[in-house]
Amino acid sequence: MEAKEILKQHITKTASLTDEQFEYFFSHFKPRSYKKGQVIIGTGEKVEQEYFVISGCLKAFFINDELKMYILQFAMPTWWTSDYGALYNQTNATISVDCITDTEVLCLSNLDREKICSELHQVEHFFRWRTNRGYLASQKRLLSFMNNDTRIRYEELLALYPQLYNLVPKHLIAAYLGVSRETLSRLYHAHK
Amino acid sequence: MEAKEILKQHITKTASLTDEQFEYFFSHFKPRSYKKGQVIIGTGEKVEQEYFVISGCLKAFFINDELKMYILQFAMPTWWTSDYGALYNQTNATISVDCITDTEVLCLSNLDREKICSELHQVEHFFRWRTNRGYLASQKRLLSFMNNDTRIRYEELLALYPQLYNLVPKHLIAAYLGVSRETLSRLYHAHK
């Protein structure tokens, strides 16, 4: 399926747009392809766009002073990603985004999002709904972090992204769970 | 200042509403008062409303199987709270809300929020913005959880809610930080 059709199916689950309205909405997106390993947003850069994933897999991550990496999100097809803090507040990126596999995305600039949100009430509705889902997911993950040990969070992660286990190296899974790769390895191989 | 004026100042920072539009918006809210210790949302109940705090302080929290409590949010004046997962998905509450102090709120039902969002584009814009802020705050807290030790998170908490230190018992602060009250006590009294 082509990118346009994927986006259309995605948004029309939440917002009712006429065909003309969708065409107009779609005209603000720019398709791009990236290779495995390519950096889409690098720390310290200006952030002007957000990204809707058509195929492949991205990661959004933070690197702290000791060079430890924490993954905030794996972005699979029909997921959106960016450094939203930097994007909305017009600050430089503290969160990076790069490609775990070859990836196709649709890019939407911050300005264009705000423009079409104000022009089309249904688009604003869609983005409210989308942000709401992200908020609920983030809150759920926070709770899980406080409440559950690593093994349970590992199982939750595989339930959330079933494709992930064979797709990404284990040290990235550890970076999502917030444990060392050694701990994840021991957890996974504990006979029981 | 009265409730209406507080809400008006709050929303007009983000959305431009005429006086008539604001009156109409406001007509969907119901004022309520609660006493310290009163439960606003109890586990397992239906959740029909969200709450805009006018005065006082609420907490939104989760209790796990071992009866350990985790606080998701302290809701101070001009903050919104509810069990949003239950509210949006029409499921029973897993998150509870109760009063740390005597509290006045404005209640808005899920149905009314959706109604005024669809009637007034600017209101939809406001709620998108509000949810966005919540999302960014939640993501920031998640990162801090993964990256920082308890002492730093404690300092961040006091920066976020400066009034909190004298307002709420320490075991609630521990429940927000996700550590035991003993650990928080030792942290706080470590001479250095």
Added chain:
DNA sequence: CTACGAATGTGATGTACATCACCTGATCAG
């Protein structure tokens, strides 16, 4: 005032995890 429960402090002990060190095996460029 008194008394009781709630909030808080503090020691002793156990544990989940990090960190460091080192090893094996896979992949890939030259």
Added chain:
DNA sequence: CTGATCAGGTGATGTACATCACATTCGTAG
């Protein structure tokens, strides 16, 4: 092929925290 880099596994050790136990202080209802 060779060597290099990356993913992954595993032991030894240290540490931040939980948990349990108990003491102390505070706030509020009687």
